[in-house]
Amino acid sequence: MRSFKLQQHLVLFCIFFIAASSCKKSSTPAEEKKPVVVTERFNINATLVTPSPSFEANKLYQFLKENYGKQVLSGVMTLNSFDETKWLKDNTGKEPAIIGLDFMHCNRNYNWYDNKAPIKDAKAYWLRNGIPVFVWHWRDPSRKTEEFYTDKTTFDISKINDLESAEYKAMIADIDYISGLLKELQADKVPVIWRPLHEAAGGWFWWGAKGAAACKKLYQVMYDRMVNHHKLNNLIWVWTREPNDDAWYPGDQYVDIIGRDIYKQGDHGSQVAEFTALNALYGSKKMVAISECGSMPDVANLTKDAAAWSWFMPWYGDFTRNSAHNSLDLWKKMFASSYVITLDEMPSLKN
Known part of the structure; x- marks a missing residue:
């Protein structure tokens, strides 16, 4: 009888174990080789560059730091309120941990646009434990055009060095307006991963049209204006x-x-060469992320190559939905992986 009961117990245990295991994310054989843990590979800065950051900003940074090299956060860029996150939810049953938002249409007096839309979206996603990342396709501050591409506006960023110039004052006015929007998030205890003046050295945006010195100065002026003048402490730069x-x-x-925007159509490699170079360049002290991409890296390649990107974020539209860039099967594979963090797996980082 004891032997029979023991067999019964073993059978019940096996059934329970199998059932419990089936509820967890799967790990394919290609994912079994996990990257070496963060403490053995990196020496990430312990604190944010902002003095006395908000509780939530610091908590978010520590979360990113703790998971760096252990897991990757999923993200997607949006154009209109939750368009891509909803599409992913409808087609995969999951949503990404990170939502990408843009101040592109803000402060332009467009009668068809709600300037508070990205702020509302950021707050809503944060309340669901998601992470808002903001970029700014900054349209011509002079208002002579509605453009941000170098070949469509003559706005002169080099005037950032002339405090009395109309261009300097226009840039400061725009920074002040965006700071006001970010203050609303600060008041609501929402941290923001803030990615201004992106892809500057590419030269295709006006903020990169006059070379390194002017752009570098504008970034520093923006930091000083936002952090020291407006007292914003909820930003991760x-x-x-x-x-x-x-x-x-x-x-x-x-x-x-450090972010890196990578557009290689149909290439789902880990981009480990770029990761390794960036990690070395910044002395293993700065986390690095695929801040934008066309085709996202396959999780099997990420784990195989130990490319410890903090997050990945395909652009909206075809980059998210078209299989020429990212197939639905790949999205499902990514979201099912134990290495990829999705929205439903995010902890609350609130105070």
């Missing part, structure tokens, strides 16, 4: 690296995280 842009880098005291 990201510099978006371009190849060979050492002279453009604002400085370690202005940057928390």
Whole structure:
């Protein structure tokens, strides 16, 4: 009888174990080789560059730091309120941990646009434990055009050095307006991963049209204006690296995280060469992320190559939905992986 009962107990235990295991995310054989843990690979800065950061900003940064090299956060860029997060939810049953938002249409007096829309979206996603990342396709501050591309506006960023110039005053006015929006999030205890002046060294945006010195100065002026003048302490500052842009880098005291925008259609490799180079360039002290991408890296390649990107974020539209860039099967694979953090797996980082 004891033997029979023991067999019964073993059978019940096996059934319970199998059932419990089936509720967890799967790990494919290709994912079994996990990257070496963060403490053995990196020496990430312990604190944010902002003095006395908000509780939530610090908690978010520590969360990113603790997971760096252990897991990757999923993200997606949006154009209209939750368009891509909803599409992913409808088609995969999951949503990404990070939502990408843009101040592109703000402060332009467009009668068709609600300037508070991105702020509302950021707060709503944060309340669900998601992470808002903001970029700013900054339209011509002079208002002579509605453009941000270098070949469509003659706005002169070099005037950032002339405090009496109309251009300087226009840039400061725009920074002040965006700071006001970010203050609303600060008041609501919402931290923001803030990625201004992205892809500057590429030269295709006006903020990169006059070379490294002017752009570097604008980034530093923006930091000073937002942090010291407006007392914003809920921001995590990201510099978006371009190849060979050492002279453009604002400085370690202005940057928390390094981003890299990678557009290689159909390439789902880990981009480990870029990761390794960036990690070395910044002395293993700055986390690095795929701040934008066309085709996202396959999780099997990320784990195989130990490419410890903090997050990945495909752009909206076809980059998210078209299989030429990212197939639905790949999205499902990513979201099912134990290495990829989705919205439903995010802890509350609130006070």
